[in-house]
Amino acid sequence: MKIEKFVPKHILDITPYSLDADFPKNLSKKYTRLSLNENLIVERDFILNLISSSLNEIDPRLYPEPHGKIAVRAISKFLNIDESNIFIGNGLDDVLERISRVFITTGTKVAIIEPTFAIYSYYIELCNGVKVPIMLKDNFELDIDRTLKVCENGVKLLFLCSPNSPTGNQFDEKDVNEILSKFNGITIIDETYSDFGRYSVCKWLDDFENLIVLKSFSKAYGLAGVRIGYMLANKNIVDIMKKSVHPFNVNSISQRVVETVLEKYKYFKENIDYLKTERERLKKDLQGISGVTVYPSDTNFILFRVDKRITSLELQSKLKDMGMIIKDRGTLPLLENCLRMTIGTKAMNSNLINALKTILEINGKI
Numbered sequence: 001m002k003i004e005k006f007v008p009k010h011i012l013d014i015t016p017y018s019l020d021a022d023f024p025k026n027l028s029k030k031y032t033r034l035s036l037n038e039n040l041i042v043e044r045d046f047i048l049n050l051i052s053s054s055l056n057e058i059d060p061r062l063y064p065e066p067h068g069k070i071a072v073r074a075i076s077k078f079l080n081i082d083e084s085n086i087f088i089g090n091g092l093d094d095v096l097e098r099i100s101r102v103f104i105t106t107g108t109k110v111a112i113i114e115p116t117f118a119i120y121s122y123y124i125e126l127c128n129g130v131k132v133p134i135m136l137k138d139n140f141e142l143d144i145d146r147t148l149k150v151c152e153n154g155v156k157l158l159f160l161c162s163p164n165s166p167t168g169n170q171f172d173e174k175d176v177n178e179i180l181s182k183f184n185g186i187t188i189i190d191e192t193y194s195d196f197g198r199y200s201v202c203k204w205l206d207d208f209e210n211l212i213v214l215k216s217f218s219k220a221y222g223l224a225g226v227r228i229g230y231m232l233a234n235k236n237i238v239d240i241m242k243k244s245v246h247p248f249n250v251n252s253i254s255q256r257v258v259e260t261v262l263e264k265y266k267y268f269k270e271n272i273d274y275l276k277t278e279r280e281r282l283k284k285d286l287q288g289i290s291g292v293t294v295y296p297s298d299t300n301f302i303l304f305r306v307d308k309r310i311t312s313l314e315l316q317s318k319l320k321d322m323g324m325i326i327k328d329r330g331t332l333p334l335l336e337n338c339l340r341m342t343i344g345t346k347a348m349n350s351n352l353i354n355a356l357k358t359i360l361e362i363n364g365k366i
């Protein structure tokens, strides 16, 4: 039987989202993964203790509170934002999928800036929307005139990742405000990395009824494996989002973990401050390697370029042979020969710097 004939063509056309490079098959070898922007600086034991104490609060025989009510209440108290403005999901990827399923149907025009987080394109394809790419300027800032002009042409939704992955910069605040003021569609600002950045657009939630802000617990709070992400938006949008989701989308453990983690914010804030200091040190060390150009970062990762005597793909592969995984981004527009590395512990970062020096020297290429 030809199963394909039962599947819509746009689904058959999708290239599955692959993380093969980040999850190597050779598990007997120990790798340090600095490719997925996980938080390796928060202590594992600290997080495990928080999770253990959260476990005492739950009864796994019972269904969780619908729509992540416990977590929503904790976030509301923490941010001083009404519960009716919060929609929570099983990781931000899940919230992004929900948004896509609610707002995108066959032919919906959705603008994304390039280069950016790949999952937006993936969900646009999944929902059979039409991707409208808008290139960043060479300095990775928004091209306001072009963005607004392109969006005038029937674009319903605009994804802005700020701070942006993989470029690492948070867009100029005035530019973002200008887009919000002038674009008539829905603007989704993904602030997964804003805890490491310079500002948050949350302060504008009351000013723009078409603004959706996205947040994740995977980065600043070191909870990538627990899976919690959320959206902030006006009540109208949140109510519509709730139509699209089954009521038990956030499990009891995750809900309690959010509550416990936010009570310990001081610890995480100190971690964020430490990461920013380490970011400066790492930047300097990378800049000290000849042939390497480092870009400014408002995130927990750093983007750098190597000169053409070695390709970014070759460098990624050599680092992998030495047990270190970072992300080749060299095939993306504007990012020829660029790689992205997560800021790890001081020891991990130093190992990476040493490995880079070794590879580049041994190669005699740079």
Ligand SMILES: Cc1ncc(COP(=O)(O)O)c(C=O)c1O
Binding pocket: 036, 037, 090, 091, 092, 093, 094, 117, 161, 165, 190, 192, 215, 216, 217, 218, 224, 227, 228, 229
């Ligand atoms: C820009 C951006 N948005 C969203 C996500 C997904 O976050 P989560 O782990 O909460 O699904 C990531 C993950 O790396 C990301 O980089």
